Amino acid sequence: MSIPKTLTIAGSDSGGGAGIQADIKTFQELHTFGMSVITALTAQNTLGVHGVFPQSLEAIEAQLDAVLSDIGTDAIKTGMLFSAEIITLVANKLKEYEAKNIVVDPVMIAKGGASLLQEEAVRALIEKLLPIATVITPNLPEAAKLLGRQEMETIGEMKRAAIDLHKMGPKYIVLKGGHLLDGPAVDLLYDGKTTYELKTERIQTKHTHGTGCTFAAAIAAELAKGKTIKEATEVAKSFITAAISESLSIGSGIGPTNHAAFRRLAR
Numbered sequence: 001m002s003i004p005k006t007l008t009i010a011g012s013d014s015g016g017g018a019g020i021q022a023d024i025k026t027f028q029e030l031h032t033f034g035m036s037v038i039t040a041l042t043a044q045n046t047l048g049v050h051g052v053f054p055q056s057l058e059a060i061e062a063q064l065d066a067v068l069s070d071i072g073t074d075a076i077k078t079g080m081l082f083s084a085e086i087i088t089l090v091a092n093k094l095k096e097y098e099a100k101n102i103v104v105d106p107v108m109i110a111k112g113g114a115s116l117l118q119e120e121a122v123r124a125l126i127e128k129l130l131p132i133a134t135v136i137t138p139n140l141p142e143a144a145k146l147l148g149r150q151e152m153e154t155i156g157e158m159k160r161a162a163i164d165l166h167k168m169g170p171k172y173i174v175l176k177g178g179h180l181l182d183g184p185a186v187d188l189l190y191d192g193k194t195t196y197e198l199k200t201e202r203i204q205t206k207h208t209h210g211t212g213c214t215f216a217a218a219i220a221a222e223l224a225k226g227k228t229i230k231e232a233t234e235v236a237k238s239f240i241t242a243a244i245s246e247s248l249s250i251g252s253g254i255g256p257t258n259h260a261a262f263r264r265l266a267r
């Protein structure tokens with residue numbers, strides 16, 4: 001039996017809510033075969049990031065070669081990449097193996113405030129990874145950082161930002177509006193011509209650990225199945241909305257979302 005293959009290149013979250021763990025759970029729920037390349041270990045729980053341990057370039061390269069030379073992928077999601085050296089290595093390998101359907105979640109700062117990307121690595125992200133990305137999925141602070149401007153606060157500002165991000169090379173932009181102060185949870189999809197709004201009610205919960213990771217992994221899973229970017233982002237939005245609406249009160253801080261919630265909707 002053949003199955004769409006998905007790969008996450010990201011950091012491990014020992015607490016299970018974000019990073020590699022969120023991605024693999026999402027890949028599985030969306031009926032794809034999930035694989036991983038771990039760029040860094042984090043000692044993390046719902047209270048925050050207690051340690052970051054980047055893996056050696058040798059270890060990351062060996063994982064990439066092992067997966068890509070034998071199994072291959074139908075879609076790739078990148079998350080926490082931590083340093084300019086890791087970004088350069090990943091970008092070079094994706095080019096070498098002619099990887100398709102590359103979803104870049106430009107992870108920079110964890111919800112608790114810890115840095116998951118070194119300041120000087122932003123340039124490498126812009127120069128090496130954005131030009132080969134099929135789609136990037138920044139949140140509002142990440143989009144502001146990539147554009148070198150102040151954080152956007154309105155849908156109009158988000159639309160202008162999506163157009164400017166598109167000029168930096170990705171084929172599609174999905175700009176996430178989870179950080180807007182109030183109103184519905186609106187994300188924008190921009191394909192270079194048209195802007196589409198993905199809109200749901202804002203769910204009142206503090207348990208949103210890993211929402212960005214889960215959303216991007218869901219887009220990758222749907223692209224792996226051959227869905228269009230519009231179809232993929234619509235499924236991803238339903239998936240993350242279900243996961244947040246049944247979010248889990250696990251630990252004493254910001255809890256994770258429920259990756260199994262979408263399964264009941266899809267029945």
Ligand SMILES: Nc1ncnc2c1ncn2[C@@H]1O[C@H](COP(=O)(O)OP(=O)(O)O)[C@@H](O)[C@H]1O
Binds near residue numbers: 204211
């Ligand atoms: N309280 C919420 N209610 C409904 N959807 C939300 C909520 N918070 C975030 N989302 C959605 O979750 C996804 C991740 O968004 P966001 O929080 O902006 O990303 P990140 O986790 O990268 O900071 C987006 O689709 C966003 O609209």
Ligand SMILES: Cc1ncc(COP(=O)(O)O)c(N)n1
Binds near residue numbers: 012018210212214
């Ligand atoms: C290893 C790792 N990767 C990414 C995030 C971002 O999480 P979020 O999706 O909540 O912004 C995280 N907290 N840890």
